[in-house]
Amino acid sequence: MATEITEVGGYKLGKLLIEGKTKQVYDVPSLPGHSVLLNKDRITAGNGKRCHDLEGKSTISNQTNAKVFQLLNRAGVKTAFVKMLSDNSFLAKKCAMVPIEWVTRRLATGSYLKRNPGIKEGFRFAPPKQETFFKDDAADDPQWSEEQIVSQKFNVNDVVIGQDEVDIMRQTTILVFEILERAWTLRNCALIDMKIEFGVSEDGEILVADVIDSDSWRLWPSGDKRLMVDKQVYRNFEKIGAAELDTVKRNFQWVSDELDKIIPTNDHLVVVLMGSPSDKDHCEKIAKYCKELGLNVELRVTSAHKGTNTTLHIVYEYESVCNNLVFLTVAGRSNGLGPVLSGNTNYPVINCPPVKPENVNLDVWSSLNVPSGLGCATVLYPEAAALNAAQILGLNNFFIWSKLRVRQLNNFANLIFADKKFRGVQNRE
Numbered sequence: 001m002a003t004e005i006t007e008v009g010g011y012k013l014g015k016l017l018i019e020g021k022t023k024q025v026y027d028v029p030s031l032p033g034h035s036v037l038l039n040k041d042r043i044t045a046g047n048g049k050r051c052h053d054l055e056g057k058s059t060i061s062n063q064t065n066a067k068v069f070q071l072l073n074r075a076g077v078k079t080a081f082v083k084m085l086s087d088n089s090f091l092a093k094k095c096a097m098v099p100i101e102w103v104t105r106r107l108a109t110g111s112y113l114k115r116n117p118g119i120k121e122g123f124r125f126a127p128p129k130q131e132t133f134f135k136d137d138a139a140d141d142p143q144w145s146e147e148q149i150v151s152q153k154f155n156v157n158d159v160v161i162g163q164d165e166v167d168i169m170r171q172t173t174i175l176v177f178e179i180l181e182r183a184w185t186l187r188n189c190a191l192i193d194m195k196i197e198f199g200v201s202e203d204g205e206i207l208v209a210d211v212i213d214s215d216s217w218r219l220w221p222s223g224d225k226r227l228m229v230d231k232q233v234y235r236n237f238e239k240i241g242a243a244e245l246d247t248v249k250r251n252f253q254w255v256s257d258e259l260d261k262i263i264p265t266n267d268h269l270v271v272v273l274m275g276s277p278s279d280k281d282h283c284e285k286i287a288k289y290c291k292e293l294g295l296n297v298e299l300r301v302t303s304a305h306k307g308t309n310t311t312l313h314i315v316y317e318y319e320s321v322c323n324n325l326v327f328l329t330v331a332g333r334s335n336g337l338g339p340v341l342s343g344n345t346n347y348p349v350i351n352c353p354p355v356k357p358e359n360v361n362l363d364v365w366s367s368l369n370v371p372s373g374l375g376c377a378t379v380l381y382p383e384a385a386a387l388n389a390a391q392i393l394g395l396n397n398f399f400i401w402s403k404l405r406v407r408q409l410n411n412f413a414n415l416i417f418a419d420k421k422f423r424g425v426q427n428r429e
Contacts, residue, residue: 008036009085017094021048022061023211028091033202035094036085037211039065043248045235047137054245058088060252064213066090067259068180072208074264075179075402076410077172080199080209095199095209096157100149101141102169104177105129105193109218109225110232112193115143128174146170157200164416168206169198175409176208182398183262184219192218214252229255264399268324270297270389273314273341275331277301282354282382283330289386294403295393304331304340311337315345324396326389329376330354335366342376348392349376352385 006013013036014027024038039058044051062084069081082091105112108123112131132149133141146166154161173196181191194217199209214230221227229251237244270290274283283299290297302311318325325347329338338351351367367378379385387404394401 005038008038008089009091011036011085011091021051022215027094031091033094034082035092036089037092038089039211043215043231043234043245045231047140050235050240052240052245054249056249057252060249060256061211061213061215062086062088062090064252064256064259065211067256067262068212069208071183071262072176072179075399076406077176077179078205078207080201080207092209093199093201093207095201095207097209098154098156098161098169098198098200098206099135100144100169101133101135101195101197102173103131103133103193103195104173105131106177106181106190107192109192128177130170130174157202157204159200159204159206164420165206168413168416171409171412172198172206172208175405176212178405179398179402180217182401186262186398187258188222189258190220190223192220194218214255219255264294265397266296267322268296268326268393268397268400269318269322270295270326270328270386270393271314271318272297272299272328272330273311273337274299274301275303275305275329275335275337279330279332279354282352285382286328286330286352286385289383290389292403293386293390293407294400295386295390302337304336305334308340311340312344315341319345319347324393326350326392328352328385328389331367332356332359332363333366335363338367338376338378339370339374342370342374348389350385350388351376351378352380352382353378355380 011028012030014029017025017027017035021044022040022042026036026038028034028036039062041053041055041058042051043054043057066084069079072079073081080092080095082093084090105125106128108119109121113119113121132144132146134144135141149161149166150163159165176196177191177194180194184191196208196212196216197210199207201207217230218228218232219230221229233251234248272283272286274280287297287299300314302314304311327341327345327347327349329341329349329351330353331337332354335351335353338349342349353363353367355363364378364380370376377388379388390400390404394404
């Protein structure tokens with residue numbers, strides 16, 4: 001008889017909220033608004049039609065899930081995951097679940113081909129294909145359209161799931177896929193498709209919830225289907241014995257181990273050069289936005305007019321120690337700083353002059369009207385300068401790129417929420 005679990009990671013468990021095929025969810029009385037998810041040593045396929053005990057799977061799945069969600073949380077994605085508690089459990093924000101599976105596909109394979117005859121396996125979706133399925137084991141999780149979801153008017157923790165909520169979940173689903181797709185590229189693995197689920201927290205926030213592990217995706221090392229390391233291997237076996245289960249377990253462990261090697265690189269730098277210490281406030285605003293985007297940033301003071309040799313020495317100093325550089329120059333009036341740097345370095349140079357309303361036309365002109373052969377860009381606002389630098393550095397850094405994508409999603413969602421407050425016919429007085 002199994003021992004009843006009453007405490008995990010220092011938290012006493014309350015009542016069992018829900019039990020699925022591969023996990024249990026418990027209330028945490030001492031931490032309102034949170035729950036504990038315990039993974040089981042169980043693997044299933046076909047909505048439970050195929051199922052086996054698999055010793056150690058709970059630990060591997062829990063580790064994989066934690067590594068994925070930690071990556072998403074670091075990028076700024078809104079998730080329910082809080083932290084690992086033990087080998088087979090983690091703490092999460094308590095959510096009521098939206099009964100929909102959100103599937104994103106980069107390549108056509110699997111069930112998509114059966115539902116869409118005539119499409120060859122490997123057809124590439126750009127942008128990724130997004131599909132939705134209603135969670136109903138008895139009916140084999142039928143595919144639903146967005147119109148069907150909206151028509152149901154699901155009430156989840158007092159949030160009615162309408163078109164706005166569907167739009168946000170759709171865009172978040174694609175965002176999660178693209179972040180993980182780029183992350184797996186660092187390990188020469190192709191993320192073919194994946195599914196996620198959403199919950200609504202007790203304060204009404206839509207969060208990526210449940211789990212994301214090797215049950216959630218198709219993953220092909222080197223983009224080769226024959227090397228697949230996901231649960232499809234388990235589905236494909238005609239018969240399941242100890243050897244087959246061991247193969248599945250080794251694949252799952254390999255995935256978890258590879259996730260440890262997906263480490264955001266920290267080999268970049270944004271150097272902000274100000275022409276005068278009086279520009280300090282403007283530069284600190286730039287630095288604040290840079291840090292929000294995950295950028296390393298350093299401030300320096302130098303003048304291309306008054307200390308040309310010193311300015312060039314600073315440039316050469318950074319070029320000798322860092323390969324991923326962006327120079328950001330802050331100089332008003334006659335801006336020689338940006339053009340001089342642009343003429344003496346092959347790294348990107350962005351001008352962000354500290355213009356004043358009364359002299360904006362004069363102060364910005366020297367940053368715009370540069371000699372031929374120079375390629376420095378000019379922006380007027382500190383946030384725009386930081387974003388421009390992040391876009392450049394994000395080309396070779398998936399973490400910075402992810403921060404930018406999350407920012408795009410937040411802008412999208414904020415507009416929807418703002419619009420909801422203004423909707424409705426206004427009565428004329």
